Amino acid sequence: MKFFSFWRSLASFRVRIALNLKGLPAEMVYVDIDADAHRADAYREINPQMALPALVLDDGTTLFQSLAILEYLEETHPNPPLLPSDPRGRARVRALALMVACEGHPLLVPRVRRYLDHELNLRDAQQAAWRRHWTIETLAALEAHLADHKDTGRFCHGDAPSLADICMVGHVSVAVTQQINLSPYPTVKRIFDAAMTLPEFASAHPLAQPDTPEAMRVRG
Ligand SMILES: N[C@@H](CCC(=O)N[C@@H](CS)C(=O)NCC(=O)O)C(=O)O
Structure with a gap:
């Protein structure tokens, strides 16, 4: 997996925590929002919304929106659970x-x-x-x-x-x-x-x- 992150991005922070809790390694790619790198073609091709974060799976699927990524990680790697059972x-x-x-x-x-x-x-x-x-x-x-x-x-x-x-x-x-x-x-x-x-x-x-x-x- 490749994780597109920016240090100050709170949405990236969320996914970094979940990857850590679930013990999932990801290759980090840093996109400098302060330098407008999220609006450049290279990142726009990953996420046309031009917002961080994005998670690119090994089969090439790109996930975006931090809560959708968190739910995906929860469904595919249920332990430890990040949602209650009820x-x-x-x-x-x-x-x-x-x-x-x-x-x-x-x-x-x-x-x-x-x-x-x-x-x-x-x-x-x-x-x-x-x-x-x-x-x-x-x-x-x-x-x-x-x-x-x-x-x-x-x-x-x-x-x-x-x-x-x-x-x-x-x-x-x-x-x-x-x-x-x-x-x-x-x-x-x-x-x-x-x-x-x-x-x-x-x-x-x-x-x-x-x-x-x-x-x-x-x-x-
Ligand atoms: N609701 C989105 C928020 C995405 C978002 O706005 N990310 C910020 C960084 S935390 C961003 O990339 N902003 C770029 C901009 O506003 O131009 C999510 O949870 O992923």
């Missing part, structure tokens, strides 16, 4: 994952930021306020769903990591980058801290990648 549990985990992947994250991606900057001419402070607003909105919604819920355990659903944790850690890492105070979201913070003690999560972190700029790289 339908209600699966619905809850998927819903928590979608709160990040389909609601919070899309408002923060480079093409949206570029539009705010180039087309709407928003100043840096306004763009930062946009990012902060939507990051906090998602944090608050996650906390409201997780705190005091009977199914919340060491992780978002029970005591083993699931797709919900995989999506949530990326959102929290963005909040950390924005220096957002996490104390109003104690359950989210506790679960983030628990997840990041796992090597499968820590080694997938944006700041721990081979393509992370040297000045920002954290080594485990």
Whole structure:
């Protein structure tokens, strides 16, 4: 398998975690979004949407959209499971994952930021306020769903990591980058801290990648 990744990409972060948890090796291909490499022909042929990540299987099939890739990995490599065994549990985990992947994250991606900057001419402070607003909105919604819920355990659903944790850690890492105070979201913070003690999560972190700029790289 070939995995097309970018260090800072939260959607890539999700798939890196799942590959680690399931022990699946992939040849990494780094696509530099900051250099617009995702819009160049070479990557556009892989994913015409020009978004990271993409996973190219050994038979040449290209998978795109991180949640679709995660579900594919779950179906083809069920252990360890990243979804609960019961339908209600699966619905809850998927819903928590979608709160990040389909609601919070899309408002923060480079093409949206570029539009705010180039087309709407928003100043840096306004763009930062946009990012902060939507990051906090998602944090608050996650906390409201997780705190005091009977199914919340060491992780978002029970005591083993699931797709919900995989999506949530990326959102929290963005909040950390924005220096957002996490104390109003104690359950989210506790679960983030628990997840990041796992090597499968820590080694997938944006700041721990081979393509992370040297000045920002954290080594485990
Ligand atoms: N919903 C997509 C998001 C894909 C996406 O927007 N990826 C970002 C990086 S996290 C990207 O490649 N952005 C390029 C751009 O916005 O121009 C997924 O989960 O895979």
